[in-house]
Amino acid sequence: MHATSASLAAAQPVLETISDAEILAGYCRELTIERDLPATLNIALEGMVKNLQAEIAEIYLWRGSPSGFAFSTSRGRSITRRTNAQCDDPMLVRCLEQRTIVCGQADATAIPAICAPILPLGQPYAAARLTRRAGAAGFDGRDRALLLAMANAAALAITNAQLKEAVDDQKDTARDLEFAAEIQRHLLPNVTPGEYPIFGFNRPIRQVSGDFFDFFTLPDQRIAFALGDVSGKGMNAALLMAKAASLYRCLGKTIFCPAEILRRLNREIQETASHGMFVTMIAGIYNPSTGSLEFANAGHEPPLLRSQDHGYESFPADAPPLGILPELIMTARKVEMGGGEFFIFSDGLTEFRYGQGEQLGADGLIQMMESFSSLPMAERIEALLSELNQEGWSLRDDLTVLAIDDAWVKTHD
Amino acid sequence: MTETTGQITNRRVVHLAGEIDLEHAPQVRKVLLGAVEQGRMILVDMAEVEYIDSSGIACLIEALQEARKNSADLALITVNPQAMRVLALARLDTVFDIHDDLTSAVRA
Numbered sequence: 001m002h003a004t005s006a007s008l009a010a011a012q013p014v015l016e017t018i019s020d021a022e023i024l025a026g027y028c029r030e031l032t033i034e035r036d037l038p039a040t041l042n043i044a045l046e047g048m049v050k051n052l053q054a055e056i057a058e059i060y061l062w063r064g065s066p067s068g069f070a071f072s073t074s075r076g077r078s079i080t081r082r083t084n085a086q087c088d089d090p091m092l093v094r095c096l097e098q099r100t101i102v103c104g105q106a107d108a109t110a111i112p113a114i115c116a117p118i119l120p121l122g123q124p125y126a127a128a129r130l131t132r133r134a135g136a137a138g139f140d141g142r143d144r145a146l147l148l149a150m151a152n153a154a155a156l157a158i159t160n161a162q163l164k165e166a167v168d169d170q171k172d173t174a175r176d177l178e179f180a181a182e183i184q185r186h187l188l189p190n191v192t193p194g195e196y197p198i199f200g201f202n203r204p205i206r207q208v209s210g211d212f213f214d215f216f217t218l219p220d221q222r223i224a225f226a227l228g229d230v231s232g233k234g235m236n237a238a239l240l241m242a243k244a245a246s247l248y249r250c251l252g253k254t255i256f257c258p259a260e261i262l263r264r265l266n267r268e269i270q271e272t273a274s275h276g277m278f279v280t281m282i283a284g285i286y287n288p289s290t291g292s293l294e295f296a297n298a299g300h301e302p303p304l305l306r307s308q309d310h311g312y313e314s315f316p317a318d319a320p321p322l323g324i325l326p327e328l329i330m331t332a333r334k335v336e337m338g339g340g341e342f343f344i345f346s347d348g349l350t351e352f353r354y355g356q357g358e359q360l361g362a363d364g365l366i367q368m369m370e371s372f373s374s375l376p377m378a379e380r381i382e383a384l385l386s387e388l389n390q391e392g393w394s395l396r397d398d399l400t401v402l403a404i405d406d407a408w409v410k411t412h413d
Numbered sequence: 414m415t416e417t418t419g420q421i422t423n424r425r426v427v428h429l430a431g432e433i434d435l436e437h438a439p440q441v442r443k444v445l446l447g448a449v450e451q452g453r454m455i456l457v458d459m460a461e462v463e464y465i466d467s468s469g470i471a472c473l474i475e476a477l478q479e480a481r482k483n484s485a486d487l488a489l490i491t492v493n494p495q496a497m498r499v500l501a502l503a504r505l506d507t508v509f510d511i512h513d514d515l516t517s518a519v520r521a
Contacts, residue, residue, distance in 0.1 A: 229467070230467075231467035231468060231470060231471040232435060232438075232467060232468045232471060233435055233468070234435075275442075275471060275475055276470075276471035276472060276473070276474035276475025276476070276477075276478060277471050278467075278470075278471065278474060280467075280503060299503035299504055299505070300503075301502065302502070316502065316504075317502065317503060317504045318504075319504055319507075320503060320504045320505055320507055320508050321503055321504075321505075324474055324505075324508055325508065347467075351466075396466070397466065397467075
């Protein structure tokens, strides 16, 4: 930018009078007021038309499309905006290619024209182009100096307006994300740990989550539950999460067979999922009065059953995740909890890492959980999550836990 | 993440290496779909894959689904134990055709 200005300066006369400096001061002052891009272009163009006695002023802005420019034109006070215009004016092309001010007659006519590059945008594809009526006096050295100074001031103002647009867009996106996250949180049951035999926890690694959990009491007082983990992270995972969670809540209230729920969910998701996205999921039904548990596992991290004597049993997946194969062949497992605890968790939990070390893994998880073995289940999980929230531990994925405490029923009858 | 593509006896071989996670998934997806578009039999060499997450697995699944649409085949070869553990846990070893080495994949 400085080198270019220096090379241009040799060809440019300095401004002639104090009044020119006053013109520029006024022009710059107008442009320092924060405005959006169209308003900034209007002010920049009006000032050029007025102070250089031009009939038409145009500012060309490259929008990144191969066919070219979006540009705004001012005829006196009338501003029009066009998009995807071709840039075929030889003077403008020269001005842009050589990054230099170009003065002459437009298209070999008697129309005086002048083009100035707008450089501080960080790219060479912005310029101002001014013309006067056919036969009017041509642009002289003073006009060149004035326009060059105005183009630089306009460039800074345009850059600021573009940055403001980008920041406003980011604010809109952040607002949308926060709203989406709030809606997602409402898709999950909100139960205080320890006040019910089952509770869940979800912490998204980004604003929105690709994991979900759900549970609800069936008419016969059994409790239906599920935990799912959509591949990937962020908004695309969150959208599929919302779909899978809604389908589950609907199907789970009418179909009391976990394997059949997963088979139906698989068909629905497989028909519409794109980009190879899939959902690992466990669905089940817990009977608090008998302690029996029935569940099916589609590609999900093995859940853990902790017996009353603190022994652990894990249950590998019965079938691949949902959304990959047209049909799932799977049957549900039945286990008796016998006063024990059942933990389902997303791989966000086992993939926790301390520093650059190994992942926590299922064994590390059990070891850490047992270091709080004197605590009741809900408090033990809270202690575990609190430990993993300490400095040094890094979360790589959404984190979700669903826990069922069969001993809870006996202590709360 | 690095990847290279080669051609062995009418099979396109895509070598994946490093961490195949959310950050690298778009690049892996492009390479795999490009290979599927050009070949009838695609072998994905995963010997040097140090870590693969669900975004990376989704790339492999999309490539497999595309290959099947085009009546082409896609198989995984020399999957290292860490990646194999992830695939087996999710029962994806029943979805993908997996071979111990290039020779057995070429014979298949």
